[in-house]
Amino acid sequence: MELEARDPQDRRPLGRAVLDPATRPPRVRLKRQEPDGPVEEDLFLEWEGVLDDSARLRGCPVCGGRSLFRQRSLPALTPFVLVLAFAGVVLALLGHADDPRVLFGLGVLLTLDVGVLFFARTRLVCYRCRSRFGRVPIARQHRPWDAAESARAEHQAGAITSSPEAATAPDPEDAEQT
Numbered sequence: 209m210e211l212e213a214r215d216p217q218d219r220r221p222l223g224r225a226v227l228d229p230a231t232r233p234p235r236v237r238l239k240r241q242e243p244d245g246p247v248e249e250d251l252f253l254e255w256e257g258v259l260d261d262s263a264r265l266r267g268c269p270v271c272g273g274r275s276l277f278r279q280r281s282l283p284a285l286t287p288f289v290l291v292l293a294f295a296g297v298v299l300a301l302l303g304h305a306d307d308p309r310v311l312f313g314l315g316v317l318l319t320l321d322v323g324v325l326f327f328a329r330t331r332l333v334c335y336r337c338r339s340r341f342g343r344v345p346i347a348r349q350h351r352p353w354d355a356a357e358s359a360r361a362e363h364q365a366g367a368i369t370s371s372p373e374a375a376t377a378p379d380p381e382d383a384e385q386t
């Protein structure tokens with residue numbers, strides 16, 4: 209598993225580490241780049257109730273949050289491929305589709321597209337602290353980001369008070385009383 213840990217208080221990036229969730233390591237060595245150079249720092253993980261019966265992640269070992277959402281990470285190549293695809297469609301519409309050079313270009317494009325799909329990865333993100341977990345098995349219960357679930361997770365996370373989302377989000381119970 210590739211861990212990209214964030215601070216549970218202010219969601220500041222803490223660093224990255226690679227670990228095996230099956231071994232439930234109580235702490236990992238995080239590495240991150242600072243302006244003065246690389247920094248290493250220990251992070252303690254809490255595995256109680258975080259893994260399901262198949263040792264898949266269902267909670268966050270960094271902050272103890274109980275909900276994760278899935279997020280698809282696309283390689284940086286994607287916008288470039290989209291522009292090329294648009295150019296190819298325009299050329300085809302202008303009647304150049306039987307030009308061997310256009311056909312060759314479209315063939316290259318198709319290969320790039322398949323490559324992008326191949327390298328796109330789904331990762332899990334914690335609703336509370338926004339720590340990311342890559343290269344993990346994704347359970348069916350993990351859904352994409354959801355506003356209601358996010359509000360619930362932040363409401364439970366009393367510790368997060370400095371994040372702008374938590375500070376500006378109105379408390380539903382307060383809103384009903386006024």
Ligand SMILES: [Zn+2]
Binds near residue numbers: 271335337
């Ligand atoms: Zn978390």
